[in-house]
Amino acid sequence: MKPLDDRTTTAMARVKQSRTAPEQRVATALRDLGLAYRRNVKTLPGKPDFANRSRGWAVLVHGCFWHQHDCKRGTMPSHNRAEWESKFARNRQRDAEVSARLTDSGLRVVTVWECETKDSVALKKLLGTYLE
Numbered sequence: 001m002k003p004l005d006d007r008t009t010t011a012m013a014r015v016k017q018s019r020t021a022p023e024q025r026v027a028t029a030l031r032d033l034g035l036a037y038r039r040n041v042k043t044l045p046g047k048p049d050f051a052n053r054s055r056g057w058a059v060l061v062h063g064c065f066w067h068q069h070d071c072k073r074g075t076m077p078s079h080n081r082a083e084w085e086s087k088f089a090r091n092r093q094r095d096a097e098v099s100a101r102l103t104d105s106g107l108r109v110v111t112v113w114e115c116e117t118k119d120s121v122a123l124k125k126l127l128g129t130y131l132e
């Protein structure tokens with residue numbers, strides 16, 4: 001395999017990190033709440049990060065940067081701005097479509113932002129409010 005250039009490697013590392021750590025914190029919170037779930041449910045629209053079909057819910061975990069949350073991590077890079085803007089617009093469009101399709105499937109959809117997973121007590125409260 002050809003080695004990736006530094007910039008690609010750094011970007012990939014960031015994607016991986018921003019995807020897995022918040023999802024892991026959500027998994028822990030769901031377990032603590034005694035809520036059963038399946039991960040990356042392929043049979044549901046958008047392959048939601050967590051779902052429990054019989055209980056009627058899906059949880060989407062969004063990285064603040066990639067999904068452009070209205071927080072300090074959701075910043076627009078100044079370099080190649082036009083490309084980032086169109087990429088983020090596509091992400092947002094896709095998020096909206098997935099959420100609508102899950103709702104159409106009769107599920108309650110909870111979107112958890114990366115920054116909301118930092119405080120485990122607040123995270124459990126948030127998930128408990130919507131899912132219990």
Ligand SMILES: [Zn+2]
Pocket residue numbers: 064069070071072073074113114115116
């Ligand atoms: Zn955020």
